[in-house]
Amino acid sequence: MRYEELTIEGRNAVIEAFRSGKTIDKLFVLDGCQDGPVRTIIREAKKHDTLLQFVTKERLDQMSETGSHQGVIAYAAAYEYAEVDDILKIAEEKGEAPFLILLDGIEDPHNLGAIIRTANLAGAHGVIIPKRRAAGLTATVAKTSAGALNYTPVAKVTNLAKTIEELKQKGIWFVCADMNGTPMYDLDLKGPIGLVIGSEGEGVSRLVKEKCDFTASIPMKGDIDSLNASVAAGVMAYEIVRQRR
Secondary structure (H helix, E strand, C coil), X not given: CCCCCCEEECHHHHHHHHHCCXXXXXXXXXXXXXXXXXXXXXXXXXXXXXXXXXXXHHHHHHHCCCCCCCCEEEEECCCCCECHHHHHHHHHHHCCCCEEEEEECCCCHHHHHHXXXXXXXXXCCEEEEECCCCCCCCHHHHHHCCXXXXXXXXXXXXXXXXXXXXXXXXXXXXXXXXXXEEEHHHCCCCCCEEXXXXXXXXXXXXXXXXXXXXXXXXXXXXXXXXXXXXXXXXXXXXXXXXXXX
């Protein structure tokens, strides 16, 4: 994997980045700016499903590292994304049943980094994240993953529910973490499995939950009602590890 420049500023640089096939996670454009080059950039962003935000000049000035943003700043992925098939190939090469971790809308880059770190140590073959309303592979994620991002592939998909459907046809079954699920110790979590973890606030979305074969809960003894998303991912991943042994 190669490390990429994170912040891309200026019209030509941003257009170049799109055209060279770089993964741009987010594009910030000066609100009300309508000239030709900017319109071209917006068109590219829409074509690539990039998150687009219109912001004030003050906000762009704050974000700018060069001081010459010309009304556009793009955030590129810090790392290359993998394809879902690449992840399955890794499992096959290791002669192991696929073990995937799917994240439904994790927005906090520290949580994403921590989950990638856990995925690596638990022997998961890869992590799958959605394009929208979720953290991408930023420098913060890379740092928090403590190097795991160099070894554990992350795939980015347009539609998580559809991806689950496609993977089910390949014999993988899915369990999602949900407070109202069956206690995880009572479930059989062996074989080809995808573990689905929901966002910090909302949990797993209804659409994605409906595609899962099981819902599993983590037994809670305390006085508050939920674990941090990355801790929940770790607890459940290691129950899967225990059962797969």
